[in-house]
Amino acid sequence: MTREAADRADDELVILGIETSCDETAAAVVVGGRRVLSSVVSSQVDLHARFGGVVPEIASRAHVELLTPVVAEAMLSAGVEATDLDAVACTVGPGLVGALLVGVSTAKALAMVWDVPFVAVNHLEAHLHAAFLEEPDLQLPAVVLMVSGGHTMLIHWEAEGRYRLLGQTLDDAAGEAFDKVARFLGLGYPGGPAIDLLAMEGDPTAIAFPRAMMSSGYDFSFSGVKTSVVNHVRKNPEVATADVAASFQEAVVDVLVTKARRAAAEVGAKALCIGGGVAANSQLRERLLSACVDDGLQAFLPSRAMCTDNAAMVAAAGWYRLRADGPSPLDLGAEPNLRLPVA
Ligand code: KG4
Numbered sequence: 001m002t003r004e005a006a007d008r009a010d011d012e013l014v015i016l017g018i019e020t021s022c023d024e025t026a027a028a029v030v031v032g033g034r035r036v037l038s039s040v041v042s043s044q045v046d047l048h049a050r051f052g053g054v055v056p057e058i059a060s061r062a063h064v065e066l067l068t069p070v071v072a073e074a075m076l077s078a079g080v081e082a083t084d085l086d087a088v089a090c091t092v093g094p095g096l097v098g099a100l101l102v103g104v105s106t107a108k109a110l111a112m113v114w115d116v117p118f119v120a121v122n123h124l125e126a127h128l129h130a131a132f133l134e135e136p137d138l139q140l141p142a143v144v145l146m147v148s149g150g151h152t153m154l155i156h157w158e159a160e161g162r163y164r165l166l167g168q169t170l171d172d173a174a175g176e177a178f179d180k181v182a183r184f185l186g187l188g189y190p191g192g193p194a195i196d197l198l199a200m201e202g203d204p205t206a207i208a209f210p211r212a213m214m215s216s217g218y219d220f221s222f223s224g225v226k227t228s229v230v231n232h233v234r235k236n237p238e239v240a241t242a243d244v245a246a247s248f249q250e251a252v253v254d255v256l257v258t259k260a261r262r263a264a265a266e267v268g269a270k271a272l273c274i275g276g277g278v279a280a281n282s283q284l285r286e287r288l289l290s291a292c293v294d295d296g297l298q299a300f301l302p303s304r305a306m307c308t309d310n311a312a313m314v315a316a317a318g319w320y321r322l323r324a325d326g327p328s329p330l331d332l333g334a335e336p337n338l339r340l341p342v343a
Pocket residue numbers: 022147148149150151174175176178179190191192193196276277278279280281282307308309
């Protein structure tokens with residue numbers, strides 16, 4: 001591939017995406033916001049596992065070591081050179097400040113050296129754009145349930161670039177609840193996949209854990225169910241761990257699906273999507289799919305690779321932002337508390 005002109009058609013723009021907001025070091029090359037030429041993700045999960053969660057300082061140091069080789073691999077496997085790129089897009093927030101800074105400084109330096117625009121990307125908007133990478137025909141308006149270790153949000157995606165936050169967690173994120181319950185049950189980190197697996201052997205109706213605020217509004221609360229699990233196990237030390245895992249998962253999934261479905265009906269959505277690490281949960285996927293079939297909605301359940309942090313989604317969102325707003329200024333810094341841009 002050779003870069004001919006600065007005025008390439010939008011759908012031919014080649015963008016390098018960079019993601020370092022948490023514990024994945026990632027780089028990807030995407031053409032026209034849709035066609036993924038490469039997507040490299042180096043997970044630090046093993047580095048953080050023995051601490052039972054992400055340690056910010058360790059994450060930043062690992063990003064420093066990993067980012068250059070990850071970018072090189074993404075460029076190499078995409079078959080592109082610096083002269084082929086039209087922009088460098090990078091997550092500037094939300095996330096861990098030290099981790100973000102590694103990506104932001106690198107992206108700005110590369111953009112400057114390669115003389116291409118730098119594009120600041122909102123990590124949450126990037127998660128939404130992951131949908132288009134696997135489902136170019138995704139219909140808007142859609143309701144998106146974004147459930148990760150750091151976020152639990154219900155978003156009304158009205159049109160490209162127009163979002164409305166319908167509700168969010170008032171305490172723990174859904175993934176955080178999975179991780180904390182798994183840690184209490186001695187299942188290791190990250191807890192979501194461990195609970196998902198063990199729950200397959202358990203009875204989801206064995207214990208009636210609370211479903212906070214299930215029938216009111218679109219906000220969530222997961223700290224109550226977590227405390228209930230702890231209290232139940234302390235009172236009933238003989239209880240089967242698989243039953244606890246299955247009943248806990250059922251309670252969380254019940255709340256997520258009930259609210260997402262109600263939101264989709266209320267805003268007149270055509271599609272229901274999920275994103276974030278918890279979107280890999282098998283029970284959540286099954287229940288959402290059957291809700292969509294029942295309600296006549298287009299269901300979009302991205303692959304696990306697209307649900308979790310990656311840089312292809314950053315390049316895709318960067319492509320959209322470059323066309324909508326133009327390049328970002330080079331004096332822009334990391335923004336750890338960035339929110340979803342609401343219209
Ligand atoms: O989006 P993500 O990879 O990282 C951020 O939080 O940004 O999400 C990680 C979260 C963890 O809390 C993990 O336990 C959860 O997603 N998770 C799951 C499953 N796979 C990952 N939760 C429930 N079921 C799963 N299968």
